Amino acid sequence: MSHTLVAGIDTSTQSTKVRITDALTGEQVRFGQAKHPDGTSVNPEYWWEAFQAAAEQAGGLDDVAALAVGGQQHGMVILDRQGNVIRDAMLWNDISSAPEAADLIEQFGAAPAEPGEPAEQTARGKERWVKAVGSSPVASFTLTKIAWVAAHEPDNAKKIAAICLPHDWLSWRIAGYGPVAEGEDAHLEALFTDRSDASGTIYYDAAQNEYRRDLIALALAPAYDEHVTPGADCAHVDTDSAPQATAHAEAIVLPTVLGPRDAAAVKASHAIAGKDIEGGCILGPGGGDNAMASLGLGMAVGDVSVSLGTSGVAAAIAENPVYDLTGAISGFADCTGHYLPLACTINGSRILDAGRAALGVDYDELAELAFQAEPGAGGITLVPYFDGERTPNRPDATASLTGMTLKNTTKANLARAFVEGLLCSQRDCLELIRALGASIERVLLIGGGAKSVAIRTLAPAILGMDVTRPATDEYVAIGAARQAAWVLSGQAEPPAWQLTIDGVDTAEPTPAVYEAYAAARG
Structure with missing residues (x-):
């Protein structure tokens, strides 16, 4: 071949x-x-x-x-x-x-x-x-x-x-x-x-x-x-x-x-x-875009992708069916015979856009401000449900900033709160998937939001584990091509194509940030 x-x-x-x-x-x-x-x-x-x-x-x-x-x-x-x-x-x-x-x-x-x-x-x-x-x-x-x-x-x-x-x-x-x-x-x-x-x-x-x-x-x-x-x-x-x-x-x-x-x-x-x-x-049989992207990324059981685009999508590969009786997690199948429990937030990288607009800065300036603040943004927490939310299911919700005082209301803390709010909303998705018994051993961060240096830097601290960043690419098309090669080969497993990794980000976990967020969103 x-x-x-x-x-x-x-x-x-x-x-x-x-x-x-x-x-x-x-x-x-x-x-x-x-x-x-x-x-x-x-x-x-x-x-x-x-x-x-x-x-x-x-x-x-x-x-x-x-x-x-x-x-x-x-x-x-x-x-x-x-x-x-x-x-x-x-x-x-x-x-x-x-x-x-x-x-x-x-x-x-x-x-x-x-x-x-x-x-x-x-x-x-x-x-x-x-x-x-x-x-x-x-x-x-x-x-x-x-x-x-x-x-x-x-x-x-x-x-x-x-x-x-x-x-x-x-x-x-x-x-x-x-x-x-x-x-x-x-x-x-x-x-x-x-x-x-x-x-x-x-x-x-x-x-x-x-x-x-x-x-x-x-x-x-x-x-x-x-x-x-x-x-x-x-x-x-x-x-x-x-x-x-x-x-x-x-x-x-x-x-x-x-x-x-x-x-x-x-x-x-x-x-x-x-x-x-x-x-x-x-x-070949083809497939749904999220499942094809996971095939393109070469994901296996224990992997979870967090895709930050207009929306946020956390998808895991699970060996067995996953049933969330509350309906928050969708129990989809993947393209290999396994399952793809998936959580989707309506609010994704646009949360950063809202922060930029509020503070009158660009992406790099937002990151610089966020880095000037301590974890927890001086006590300010953003619950970023700007357009309502799907995970959790709160279609009529709006965003809120809590914990503001005259002392802590600074541009740096506000910038940090916007970045932390986005990442905490994705941590919610990971915790829901984990609570259903799916193993989470590796997090792959993809999508336009992954280009933000603030997101890349703070993600491992908020998510509580190292974050792997694959190179930006067309993973749905790659997954479809990989499936086509698999069908053509007649082999039991798909071809082992090399995944290009831009970096693996690590940081000291900051569990108190997510705990404060969980308390604020209720």
Whole structure:
């Protein structure tokens, strides 16, 4: 495989990236990128056009022996019998379905409490969802979006012949399939996915490797209830609609869930890639972006990545399923056969932007000020829930500064409080994951926020352990390429590509800082 090329595709919210990679070493050979339209709902055809443009920019795919697609999770793509997209895909960041998420929780909690279950209905509903599929409904997840379509666009809901995710749909197109004329076979059964992306739908149980069509029927029921006005509260749907919704859910085509190194079927005589390769290009199962990034980082059991972007994401590799009965941790699967418990904060590196704006400084000046203050910021604590928060689940919260006196209210202490507040919010995520039994032996710090010298310097003290900083790179695309090389090789384990480490930061732990933060946030 020394001269064999594979391609990793990253179809994210913002763009499609194509990374042509040496299958033996993991080194980048060529690269292309094309943007997607802005918005929280997008016509998937834009992803197809962006893929083609990015592939061309990357020098084409004729010499590529295998490829795989990593993609933004949770997006809802619904197709009719001819393979046409019924409506624009609702993306993970479309929060229209928040009321439907709450309704689904209430429906699950409606039955009387069993021994050991919470007495309060909402808590009981969340616990039952976690036990069923590993996660409790929030507006991000695919099933809540299906419920939104059923409640607001019942005619569209009734047309659904297949449901898939962004990476599933793009992979299906790359495999040679797509919309067909009336009466022709669109081969919806050729749709495929993997455990990691399927686990983000909340109608797939990764532990049992099975779809829960009964949950899809629950979401579809409002479309068949004549007593429900489109857009109305659908917490209590007429039971007469259940048989129709159940029959529809049973008939819907759901993507085949491939194993971590299974090859997908490619349409005969079709060649979007591998035209110069004997036998053509092999197509891997692909995966969700967080799981693909963990594969790109070479993460193993005991590793946790902390990604600081617009949001903050802490993801761990766990050998066994992880169930957080409060619903704070999402129990996803990874791309290797393990599990990926994940906590997400709405507020990420923008916390530093808020500090910069308040103090009128740039990033370096913010760091210089923070370093002038002692750990604990002279007693000032920032709870950084500027836009509400998901972990912990406080959607209506706002940020707060506490402990301020005339003596300690200095620019240095305020700067330090903003940096410590961001890191403490991520420590919350780590502690939740640790409390569920997942081992945390190494922390990998990635994302734009990792570029901050203040974050890099203070992270090990706040998180309580050394922090490893991989080089800035396209880890979703690298993970997809690594999967493609794995499928191509036929080996039991993925290729051992070298991870470039920019540094390992260490510092004396400052547990009192996190203790003060925990007390302030309550």
